Structure formats: C-alpha cells, structure tokens
Amino acid sequence: MTNPFIRIAMKPTHKITFQFISEPTDVNFGGKVHGGAVMKWIDQTAYTCARTWAETYCVTVYVGGIRFYKPINIGDVVKIDAYIILTGHSSIHIAIDVYSRKLNEPTFTKKTHCVIVFVSVDADGNPLEVKKWVPKTEQEKQLETYALKLKQLRVDIEEEMQSFIK
Numbered sequence: 001m002t003n004p005f006i007r008i009a010m011k012p013t014h015k016i017t018f019q020f021i022s023e024p025t026d027v028n029f030g031g032k033v034h035g036g037a038v039m040k041w042i043d044q045t046a047y048t049c050a051r052t053w054a055e056t057y058c059v060t061v062y063v064g065g066i067r068f069y070k071p072i073n074i075g076d077v078v079k080i081d082a083y084i085i086l087t088g089h090s091s092i093h094i095a096i097d098v099y100s101r102k103l104n105e106p107t108f109t110k111k112t113h114c115v116i117v118f119v120s121v122d123a124d125g126n127p128l129e130v131k132k133w134v135p136k137t138e139q140e141k142q143l144e145t146y147a148l149k150l151k152q153l154r155v156d157i158e159e160e161m162q163s164f165i166k
C-alpha cells in the first residue's frame with residue numbers, strides 16, 4: 001500500500017509559479033479583477049520565492065513599476081511567475097509576470113509585470129547576507145542587467161522624490 005503521507009523535499013529555487021482561478025470576491029467596481037487583489041497575489045508569490053531562496057524571514061523593501069497591461073476577468077485562470085533576477089548582499093530582486101486565460105482557451109496572455117525587492121533580515125530586523133544567485137543562461141544574464149539598470153533608475157527616482165517624502 002502506498003504511503004498517503006508523502007513528503008516532498010523543497011530545494012532552494014529561484015523560480016516559483018502559482019496557478020488558480022480568480023474568484024467572485026476579487027471583483028472591482030467595473031466587474032473585472034481588482035488591482036488590489038492582483039497586488040496581493042504578486043506580493044504572496046514574490047514573498048514565497050524570496051523566502052524559499054533566502055531560507056530566512058524577508059521583508060519587502062521596494063515594489064516598482066507595476067504595469068497593468070489588460071484587465072483580468074473573474075473566473076479566468078491566473079498564472080503568476082516569480083523569479084530572481086539579482087541578489088545583492090542582503091537583497092533579492094524578483095521579477096513578476098502575471099498571466100491569465102479563459103478556462104476554455106489554452107493560451108495565457110501577459111497582464112502585469114513588476115519587480116519587487118526583498119531583504120533577508122534577522123530576528124531584530126537587521127539585514128542578513130543572502131546566498132548569491134548566479135545567472136546561467138543568456139536570458140538570465142540579460143535579466144540581471146535589467147535589474148541593475150532598474151537599481152540605478154531607482155536611485156534617480158528616489159532623489160527626485162526626496163523633497164516630497166519629508
């Protein structure tokens with residue numbers, strides 16, 4: 001008889017995918033999926049990716065440039081890909097792609113993209129060194145270059161925002 005209590009070993013991975021069907025409770029005033037619901041899914045998926053890689057508690061330090069390309073319908077299949085594109089000393093930079101498709105259609109269409117940065121922290125909330133992610137494929141190397149460009153752009157944006165933050 002097979003053991004019903006199957007255990008699956010989880011290795012630290014740099015990629016996570018969630019799939020589910022959007023629910024009636026996710027609705028906005030226009031009858032489509034609420035942007036806030038999408039942002040929550042993005043945060044949950046990205047956190048799972050960061051936490052799995054770091055193997056420590058992590059906090060969100062930055063969420064940037066969420067672009068909603070097209071609305072997502074209630075009852076559609078939603079797929080969220082989260083993948084590491086850069087690691088620093090304590091930071092993990094994660095790209096997110098959100099796709100959806102009608103239940104009776106085979107093809108997903110990209111609906112949203114963004115990059116989230118998490119920091120691995122200790123019990124006192126201080127940054128902890130994180131294991132390095134090394135890009136291997138040509139696409140991963142391009143993604144790391146993309147993340148480094150965004151990092152520089154963030155410095156410029158934050159300088160611009162300084163006078164409004166205080």
Ligand SMILES: CC(C)(COP(=O)(O)OP(=O)(O)OC[C@H]1O[C@@H](n2cnc3c(N)ncnc32)[C@H](O)[C@@H]1OP(=O)(O)O)[C@@H](O)C(=O)NCCC(=O)NCCS
Nearest residue numbers: 059060061062087088089090091117119121125126127154
């Ligand atoms: C995350 C936190 C611990 C970082 O503390 P800090 O004093 O800024 O620490 P550091 O200056 O050493 O920065 C730590 C890392 O954050 C990164 N970071 C800081 N500001 C950033 C920004 N605006 N965008 C992206 N990364 C940033 C740094 O580049 C650094 O990465 P590295 O170690 O890979 O080089 C602190 O800012 C914090 O607790 N923030 C609140 C987190 C939180 O509550 N999140 C939930 C929001 S609802």
